Amino acid sequence: MSDVCKCGYDINHPKVIHKSEYSKFGWFLFTILGLSAKPKKVTFICSDCNQTISITSDPKILQKFIGR
Numbered sequence: 001m002s003d004v005c006k007c008g009y010d011i012n013h014p015k016v017i018h019k020s021e022y023s024k025f026g027w028f029l030f031t032i033l034g035l036s037a038k039p040k041k042v043t044f045i046c047s048d049c050n051q052t053i054s055i056t057s058d059p060k061i062l063q064k065f066i067g068r
């Protein structure tokens with residue numbers, strides 16, 4: 001796991017997309033009830049080369065992705 005993909009983009013680059021993964025319960029809150037749920041994991045992927053740049057389960061970072 002590296003902090004940049006082969007294009008040299010880091011997780012803050014606009015071409016880098018994030019994919020939030022929710023626990024079953026979080027998914028239920030978020031999808032069925034429309035509540036904001038904190039993902040249990042966020043994966044950062046470059047939209048150009050499709051490389052996974054970073055996977056985080058750091059609560060401080062996950063906090064920023066509530067309901068996204």
Ligand SMILES: [Zn+2]
Pocket residue numbers: 005006007008009046047048049050051
């Ligand atoms: Zn890339």
